[in-house]
Amino acid sequence: MKVVGIGGTLREGSSTERLVGAVLEACARAGAQTELFGGSTLAALPHFDPQGVQRTPEETRLVEAVRTCDALVIGSPGYHGGVSGLVKNAIDLLEDLRQDARPYFDGRPVGLIVSAAGWQATGVTLAALRGIVHAMRGWPTPLGIAVNTVVQRPFGADGALADSDIAGAIEAQAAQIMAFGKVTA
Ligand SMILES: Cc1cc2nc3c(=O)[nH]c(=O)nc-3n(C[C@H](O)[C@H](O)[C@H](O)COP(=O)(O)O)c2cc1C
Known part of the structure; x- marks a missing residue:
């Protein structure tokens, strides 16, 4: 199974990107091949142009990765009450899969x-995000992960997961991704 992760911010040590990476790692431990498109990779994408223009190599890499994957993990920070522009721009590019x-x-x-x-x-x-995935004909896993970085500390100073509740949610979401993905792969 191939699982593609999309998400992160340009902030060094982005918690969003590390959380997406943690779900991918859990999927990899269960046998998946994984690829992460994090904040800096998403920032290399131009603003999505719907007019069928020549895509850049970075755009093509993301579109091909999603085209050939069996499951996804998408993470966004809450920016002004919604999905960040960086993440939404990457999702909009996937219009090329229509x-x-x-x-x-x-x-x-x-x-x-x-x-x-x-x-x-x-x-x-x-x-x-659930609404976006429904619009794009995907199946959000029953368990979504919401992390409040003010009251929770997902990662320790060493960068490892430090919150057992979040670690448990990551394992549970990865298990749901792998179980459903194996049925539909
Ligand atoms: C431009 C901007 C807008 C934000 N808007 C909100 C918001 O509306 N509500 C909220 O709870 N946090 C908001 N935050 C805080 C981020 O969601 C929070 O720090 C998040 O964990 C950052 O993710 P990261 O660690 O991946 O960079 C905002 C942060 C920025 C930079």
Whole structure:
């Protein structure tokens, strides 16, 4: 199974990117091949142009990775009560998959993660991501992960996961991704 992760910010040590990476690592431990498109990679994408212009190598890499994957993990920070522009621009580029035999995220599980400084933003942003995945014909896993970075400390100074509740949620989401992805792969 191939699992593609999309998400992160340009902040050094982005919690969003590390959380997406942690779900990918859990999937890899269960046998998946994984690829992460983190903040700096997403920042190399130009603003999405819907007019069928020549895509850059970075754009093509993301579109091909999603085209050939069996499952996804998408993470966004809550920015001003919603999905960040960096992450949404990458998702919009996947419009290039609209005419595929398996369009967009069709039939595939998508694990969702939000990191924000308050519970309200984690909730509304997670709901927005679920709406996006439904619009793109994907199947959000039952468990979405919402991390409040003000009241929770997901990672320790060594960069390892330090919160057992979050670690448990990551393992559970990865298990749901792998179980559903194996059925539809
Ligand atoms: C431009 C911007 C807007 C933000 N808007 C919100 C918000 O509306 N609600 C909230 O709870 N946190 C907000 N935050 C805080 C981030 O969501 C939070 O710090 C998040 O964990 C950052 O993710 P990162 O560690 O991946 O950079 C905002 C941060 C920035 C930089």
